[in-house]
Amino acid sequence: GLGLSVKKDENFGEWYSEVCKHEMIEYYDISGCYILRPWSMAIWEIMQSFFDAEIKKMKVKNCYFPLFVSPGVLEKEKDHIEGFAPEVAWVTKSGKSDLEVPIAIRPTSETVMYPYYSKWIRGHRDLPLKLNQWCNVVRWEFSNPTPFIRSREFLWQEGHTAFATKEEADEEVLQILELYRRIYEEYLAVPVVKGMKSENEKFAGGLYTTSVEAFIPNTGRGVQGATSHCLGQNFAKMFEINYENEKGETAMVWQNSWAYSTRTIGVMIMTHGDDKGLILPPKVASVQVVVIPVPYKDANTQGIFDACTATVSALIDAGIRAEDDLRDNYSPGWKYSNWEMKGVPLRIEIGPRDLENNQVRTVRRDNGVKEDIPRDSLVEHVKALLEKIQENMYEVAKQKREACVEEVKTWDEFIEALNKKKLILAPWCDEEEVERDVKARTKGETGAAKTLCSPFDQPELPEGTLCFASGKPAKKWTYWGRSY
Numbered sequence: 001g002l003g004l005s006v007k008k009d010e011n012f013g014e015w016y017s018e019v020c021k022h023e024m025i026e027y028y029d030i031s032g033c034y035i036l037r038p039w040s041m042a043i044w045e046i047m048q049s050f051f052d053a054e055i056k057k058m059k060v061k062n063c064y065f066p067l068f069v070s071p072g073v074l075e076k077e078k079d080h081i082e083g084f085a086p087e088v089a090w091v092t093k094s095g096k097s098d099l100e101v102p103i104a105i106r107p108t109s110e111t112v113m114y115p116y117y118s119k120w121i122r123g124h125r126d127l128p129l130k131l132n133q134w135c136n137v138v139r140w141e142f143s144n145p146t147p148f149i150r151s152r153e154f155l156w157q158e159g160h161t162a163f164a165t166k167e168e169a170d171e172e173v174l175q176i177l178e179l180y181r182r183i184y185e186e187y188l189a190v191p192v193v194k195g196m197k198s199e200n201e202k203f204a205g206g207l208y209t210t211s212v213e214a215f216i217p218n219t220g221r222g223v224q225g226a227t228s229h230c231l232g233q234n235f236a237k238m239f240e241i242n243y244e245n246e247k248g249e250t251a252m253v254w255q256n257s258w259a260y261s262t263r264t265i266g267v268m269i270m271t272h273g274d275d276k277g278l279i280l281p282p283k284v285a286s287v288q289v290v291v292i293p294v295p296y297k298d299a300n301t302q303g304i305f306d307a308c309t310a311t312v313s314a315l316i317d318a319g320i321r322a323e324d325d326l327r328d329n330y331s332p333g334w335k336y337s338n339w340e341m342k343g344v345p346l347r348i349e350i351g352p353r354d355l356e357n358n359q360v361r362t363v364r365r366d367n368g369v370k371e372d373i374p375r376d377s378l379v380e381h382v383k384a385l386l387e388k389i390q391e392n393m394y395e396v397a398k399q400k401r402e403a404c405v406e407e408v409k410t411w412d413e414f415i416e417a418l419n420k421k422k423l424i425l426a427p428w429c430d431e432e433e434v435e436r437d438v439k440a441r442t443k444g445e446t447g448a449a450k451t452l453c454s455p456f457d458q459p460e461l462p463e464g465t466l467c468f469a470s471g472k473p474a475k476k477w478t479y480w481g482r483s484y
């Protein structure tokens, strides 16, 4: 089809929406819901097989709990549910008749699972209990829906673990957070910051929340990439998840919960896409190499086609996800832009000259560099190229993100940086009231500024440094910004 109607730097919202339509999603007739087409589902599956294998090494077991939540348990813990209640979707009828009691659709599964954790965990030998489920959740949000980033239904994994000691829980929180960093940085080529959420931004039902935070330079917005919470004993108290410990005493468990979702795909699209469309990191591309014949009127067309199919099978035999595009109803030029739009990381062209010289022409999607490579060393060349593309995409994204970071010391610098769509690193007194105040003072049609996270990797905080917002002694460096 035709190219994009807008440029990424001119109209980001429209650009993103159009890019997503080049086979990642289809818009659905219910607002906030999207069809995941194979081109994006394949990305989800590649990430899923990595993460699933990793948590299985940690002895986490997969399970599946019902989609439906009875009202009693959902509203069991007031401060957990109060802020979220408007987002809960309810089933109130079956057929023509009303249900006696409306049933909620899970927005997350703590209240679904924990009554059974209470039943299953009786003695210390039942610990640790480590379960995960791959499922969908529904949150009937009203703020502007965005494919992958904010939808009323999305796919995620949610891990829910229970331990005898806080130390075990604390350790797992960070092990999972590292897996989330790897998903973003090693698979999606998206740089993220690991850090602690503020009291105001953390999961209200938990003890503390850690997260990996990404940043979108075009909009100057942070985006929470994934979260790993230590719940402490809050839910254990609420759901009476206790056990007889080795000393015969009744003790409450220490719990974690952690999730990443299809939002990851949206962050990848926003980070790497350009005015020709998607750019897929090779690690998550369902088609890493597309081989396109460039027949010339009286040249040996069959020979060219045979070279294409031979090239594809050599690459597939080497474990590279390759496809040829031999369609005779599209020109090579049309095929180039079509596969560029879909973001295939590497294109191989084979024309008459390539046939004669027993070579192929490679074209990189990330930087457009063309290179002729001999067919006898095809596989190792392509493998090396795909690795270089993966690494280059990450480095380019990291430099762009670093260029957006601005360190500020005063309120005026903060406001100026915010208006320049920067990712702000500021010394903060870590007082909730001050964060609420910053939110109130920066409220606007593009949303208020808030803390994104306090990076674990803290820069030096010289004695006497004052909070940019309150003027009180600063306790930590914190990333601030507008967010999705």
Ligand SMILES: O=C1CCCN[C@@H]1CCCn1cnc2ccccc2c1=O
Binding pocket: 080, 081, 084, 085, 087, 088, 107, 108, 109, 110, 139, 158, 159, 203, 227, 229, 257, 258, 259
């Ligand atoms: O992030 C995670 C990781 C996976 C398990 N759940 C936690 C916390 C979810 C927080 N949350 C988020 N939206 C909600 C919406 C409606 C009701 C409840 C909630 C809710 O509890």
